[in-house]
Amino acid sequence: MTKKKMKLGLSIRYMGYHVGSWRHPDVPADGSSLFRSFLNVVHTAEKAKLDMVFLADGIGVRLDDKPKGSMSRSRHNVELEPLTLLSALAPLTHNIGLVATASTTYNEPYHVARKYGSLDQISGGRAAWNVVTSWSDQEAWNFSMSRQLDYDTRYERAHEFVDVVTGLWDSWDEDAFILDKQSGIFYDEKKMHVLGHVGKHFSVRGPLNVRRSPQGRPILVQAGVSEQGQQIAADYCDMVFMAKNDLKSAQDYYASVKDRLEAVGRKRADLLMVLGLTPIVGRTREEAQEKYEQLESLIDPVVGLSMLYRSFGDLSHLPLDGPVPKPDLDKVGLKSSAQMYYDLAQKQNLTIRQLYKKIGMAQEHKTVVGTAADVVDEMESWFEQGAADGFNITPTHLPHGIDDFVALVLPELRKRGRFREDYEGRTFRENLGLPVPPSRYDRASNSAEARLAG
Amino acid sequence: MTKKKMKLGLSIRYMGYHVGSWRHPDVPADGSSLFRSFLNVVHTAEKAKLDMVFLADGIGVRLDDKPKGSMSRSRHNVELEPLTLLSALAPLTHNIGLVATASTTYNEPYHVARKYGSLDQISGGRAAWNVVTSWSDQEAWNFSMSRQLDYDTRYERAHEFVDVVTGLWDSWDEDAFILDKQSGIFYDEKKMHVLGHVGKHFSVRGPLNVRRSPQGRPILVQAGVSEQGQQIAADYCDMVFMAKNDLKSAQDYYASVKDRLEAVGRKRADLLMVLGLTPIVGRTREEAQEKYEQLESLIDPVVGLSMLYRSFGDLSHLPLDGPVPKPDLDKVGLKSSAQMYYDLAQKQNLTIRQLYKKIGMAQEHKTVVGTAADVVDEMESWFEQGAADGFNITPTHLPHGIDDFVALVLPELRKRGRFREDYEGRTFRENLGLPVPPSRYDRASNSAEARLAG
Secondary structure (H helix, E strand, C coil): CCCCCCEEEEEECCCCCCCCHHHCCCCCCCHHHCHHHHHHHHHHHHHCCCCEEEECCCCCCCCCCCCCCCHHHCCCCCCCCHHHHHHHHHHHCCCCEEEEEEECCCCCHHHHHHHHHHHHHHCCCCEEEEEECCCCHHHHHHHCCCCCCCHHHHHHHHHHHHHHHHHHHCCECCCCEEEECCCCEEECHHHECCCCEECCCCEECCCCCCCCECCECCEEEECCCCHHHHHHHHHHCCEEEECCCCHHHHHHHHHHHHHCCHHHCCCHHHCEEEEEEEEEECCCHHHHHHHHHHHHHCCCHHHHHHHHHHHHCCCCCCCCCCECCCCCCCCCCCHHHHHHHHHHHHHHCCEHHHHHHHHHHHCECEEEEECHHHHHHHHHHHHHCCCCCEEEECCCCCCHHHHHHHHHHHHHHHHCCCCCCCCCCCCHHHHHCCCCCCCHHHHHHHCHHHHHHC | CCCCCCEEEEEECCCCCCCCHHHCCCCCCCHHHCHHHHHHHHHHHHHCCCCEEEECCCCCCCCCCCCCCCHHHCCCCCCCCHHHHHHHHHHHCCCCEEEEEEECCCCCHHHHHHHHHHHHHHCCCCEEEEEECCCCHHHHHHHCCCCCCCHHHHHHHHHHHHHHHHHHHCCECCCCEEEECCCCEEECHHHECCCCEECCCCEECCCCCCCCECCECCEEEECCCCHHHHHHHHHHCCEEEECCCCHHHHHHHHHHHHCCCHHHCCCHHHCEEEEEEEEEECCCHHHHHHHHHHHHHCCCHHHHHHHHHHHHCCCCCCCCCCECCCCCCCCCCCHHHHHHHHHHHHHHCCEHHHHHHHHHHHCECEEEEECHHHHHHHHHHHHHCCCCCEEEECCCCCCHHHHHHHHHHHHHHHHCCCCCCCCCCCCHHHHHCCCCCCCHHHHHHHCHHHHHHC
């Protein structure tokens, strides 16, 4: 019997999720500005038949310098813009899905629909958009705003934004273009659709000036854990990127998102949930532990505290080996992280130093230290117990984090029949085994309900 | 004695500037959605050592259908977004400059600075931004606006937009990144600059999260002929893309822009003026004329009239072989084109049909029909008489328009010592022979005047 296979991606943030990754002796210190360092790891991921490469994003440089001295020690400064980078990677890859983050807070839906639509054409149907809202004043200040939008407005805007983008992607039926050189007819008027969206945040007429996606529409990814984020996922998305450290809360979240699907007319299998996972793997447990300790030693305390700043404020007046104080959730920028970090500290009884070391290792992602068998045991356990449909690998440092995963963990996963030997399809959607969502104009003509609603 | 060399670029609009280019038997009808068709012509241009590939743009689909039936016959529908396309072309090319158009009317400066900055990193210093304002209500409707901004506001916004973008590009000094793994210092605080722009249209704090350009800053191009457009060119730009049909008006415009440079502390050679040129070339004049007539036959009258619509309104009630009426410049969207088209019709005594055939051939660009020697004679004549520093080739149809130019015209240009045999430099700026503009933070510390102004 063929076992159910996992989905696997490579998630990239600078040269790794570890806050001091650039200091690792094996990492190019300026790698996040170098195209070739990204090309290198993406080629590794594609050769290994991973489903996707996933690029996170932020739209600004944090200038708090809290605690003092942390800023000039942080790699959170310069990088390549994700959509530009993925576009450059597109013609140099052939099968791997290309996921770029773009914010719904400081963009226009027409630009987003158009750029991802174009990337999808260029890549032959491998484009994906990770839908996020932007949560910091630091970013707002780069976009002529004095402060960020409040949480509810951000998510309300995000929901409408995604609705507009998916509508624009339905502008042209697949067979709209007649291209008859003799008669001079370029397209069939009946197969072009004018969106005519008028909403609270946007008015967008359309149509989009990009033809229909080779995969029906680009893949949509979402990562927000809030009620509103989960609803966007259920209404529109193909994939959810989860950051969970304990099985129970992952299972609850997994079920909570999947349970919403039936109400919107979708199947549970139509949305994939992938968990962020940082394996620190050795040929022996001792070797893995040594790698872990080397990485821990690269976390400067002042940078560690700066990572807690947005969730807890400045903690530098407190003893590093004392308890983690409760955050004021009404005041912090990144509510979900603050809650997660505090819960983690409570559950594992962590000091401030222990907490920042944990977060500094791989941000909020689950870390497993051990042999390939240890890592795969843990992956299978979560996979079989309804906590994840797959994993988005969030390596501490690159390229070694992905090299190790491919050399050590993948063979074990394949031995157990848990990962593909080769790509099954042509597009990202086909490789994910997901259905093509019907055009909203097909739905409208096939459904009396939609006709009435329209 | 070495003769002064011309600058040469390839300008791409869909599969050529001819309005019916897609109908030509040698053109892939859906080529403007296909990455490989662009890759093909860009490789041709790079092999020929051209300075640049230049992508025009518009952000929407025109839906007037005036006159009726024109819309479904128009190729102005689907294409690849220019910045996405150039990013994909970047790693597949090595020397050619990559110029993409982006509008200052519906974008945010931070996004533009970041995306072009990233393309510049990826391409090793070959990125360029063609600065435009958007002039149609059709585009405004895609960006939550009920109508376009008025002319003065658009240009005022454009001027401030370019000022912000160039400021963001100076965020990091070239040697800002220390990258000391031992001490953990990533960058030198004194070499990061916070823009802190507060203006009429934008408030942008910065700094940009992309490091300094390999060519100092990306190349800036401008094409507007108005007073305001010329001033933006003089204040910030490296190149002006001109559309002129007669020598005298090109000379006047050339002088008008160059004359502005001294007042802003720049030399006349610091800004290059390139003229849009559509060569229709044959091995004999007869062959060239046959090509021209074949192209003329591909212009559907209803599409021809639709090209005049934005400048003159609907002319379908007038006799096609009658005179061209005077446009109402206060009412039309694209003032500069309306004036240019009308002047052209007056000067050459054109009927409506003759006018739309001329415009349909290569939009507003100068067309030369003849042998390679005829084309080069004309180029040299304009080049030597102070009308242009070079030419941006605007082919009627692709790939043949550029293939013909490279096979027939380039050898003649080289024989006369008017074009390079190989690239001289590494970056686009080096190949153009242009100076690196100093960082505004260098200028500030070196100039008492700037200090006082700041």
